[in-house]
Amino acid sequence: MVTPVVDIHAHFFPRITRGQGAMLGSAGPWLRDDGDGTGQLMVGGDEYRPVEASLWDPAVRVAQMDVHGIDIQIVSATPLLFGYGTDPVVARSWARLVNDLALEMCDDYPDRLRPLCQVPLQDVDRACAEASRSVAAGHVGVHVGTQVSGRNLDDPELERFLHHCAEEGIPVLVHPWEPVGADRMSHHMLQWIVGMPAETHLAILSLILSGAFERLPRELRLCFAHGGGSFSAQLGRADNAWHRRDLVRADCPDPPSHYTDRFSVDSAVFDDDALRLLVSVMGSERVMLGSDTPFPLGEEHPGKLVRGSAFLDDRQRGTVLGGNAIQFFDL
């Protein structure tokens, strides 16, 4: 039997009305379906990003997956929907709305589309409850941002959420959110191009250098989007700093490279050399196909980079294309 091809990083945006979006305030996110296969992500009355119907229409999405040879997509909401800045009670209702719409969207294609839930991470008790409720209802894991109101992943409350996921066996996909340095990146989408890889790099190193992996169970299934951002290419810099400065290693007993077996990354790095370095650093068993589709900054041809990478042997390629994801998400 051939291993299915699984894309673990693919976004959706459910048909949220302007009225529903207003739960997050006057600039709440909603979807304007222009009826011609295109639409706009809206924030209040403003256009935020042009989008296409595959973002919300499961039939269009599955037809595109067929074109690209993707058997299963793990779908996660657009991070714009996280709602981490909202009152926790409202954010819980909001997460339930998004999560229930996600199940509904995947319902007609149970073998093709599997959703990740989102949670009100600003309130960890409610976040744990919503993660557990969602997984019981059919979600295959949880999708979280790299930070909440400027608190990195090593924040004790956020670490507590990761403990909950480890204990309950809930896989976690971490996506950059409100990336560092936005004040210096106001044009040319630099927040996405420069900010996001830095943000994810910060998330991983915050966990490592704070010693969080010494406390978190090894069973935690944790994956970082966009190949873990700049982490892999900068790992030599981090290791060198750890060896040479007491400040760096104060809370972390082993060099950063020691911890690469504690998390996975997706393959959305858009370049064969970068993918080669990623597989060299993480090992082929810790890289999973992720395309960031259907957003324009995702892969135009999901899976093409991994399929065409000459440095992977057939076993490694099968593992990256689907084998790892099947284990990670218990598919």
Add this chain to the structure above:
Amino acid sequence: MVTPVVDIHAHFFPRITRGQGAMLGSAGPWLRDDGDGTGQLMVGGDEYRPVEASLWDPAVRVAQMDVHGIDIQIVSATPLLFGYGTDPVVARSWARLVNDLALEMCDDYPDRLRPLCQVPLQDVDRACAEASRSVAAGHVGVHVGTQVSGRNLDDPELERFLHHCAEEGIPVLVHPWEPVGADRMSHHMLQWIVGMPAETHLAILSLILSGAFERLPRELRLCFAHGGGSFSAQLGRADNAWHRRDLVRADCPDPPSHYTDRFSVDSAVFDDDALRLLVSVMGSERVMLGSDTPFPLGEEHPGKLVRGSAFLDDRQRGTVLGGNAIQFFDL
């Protein structure tokens, strides 16, 4: 004749007294020499970083170069000395002080130590004048930060400075300075480990995406520290974004990878896989040995990474170890 080995990224901190440091205010930087081969970088009354005598003593420095097989060092002041936040008239006097002390430090070893000047970049007329004065006095180029008061390198005034350097044939080494995201990186030296590679990435892409390379003369000799930060490993992401979003390519007629022949980088990436990717992206003729010595986050054994990299052939290795630098700095 064997090509000399040139380390193009090595810092010094001249014997600045507390009184001199006060030119930059009550937290002005100065050097406390503890007389036992160690000392402290001080900011006002506070210890900033423990340091060793090679930072200010040229005899100790040259002895260490002998140990590591480095023939020539291009030395640049610690970025802490930039003084970009100071009144321009004071900053000009400050730059003159630092630059004259640099010449004095290198004076006994004219074949081994060659200094880069610094300039009051907050005032581009004065910066141009100080760069020209310094080069006439013996400096082999200019060392600048990635930003001035939050203005990226594509700021029209900073671009004007680069035009001046191109016209006068002054090589420019760009070093990360006050990196993005400091508010999220208060511990474990994350500003150095995560912030600096992001800062340099931002500097390069700011120049590229703003179209600055379309306006700057091809003759400009520009080099970025720390292997250009996260630029090379994230170039696929930038190219993909350029191809797929009008916002990204609005001011830049070619994809980012088109511009890799317009600048060089140093080799301070601390990992063989990362160096391999760097050479693949930039070409061996655009990577120059840089160790970031003698700071602890620099190479412990300057040159060892490049010398030991099995993927470089002898010609490439010689080029990276010294040939490129001899051309770049007209040594």
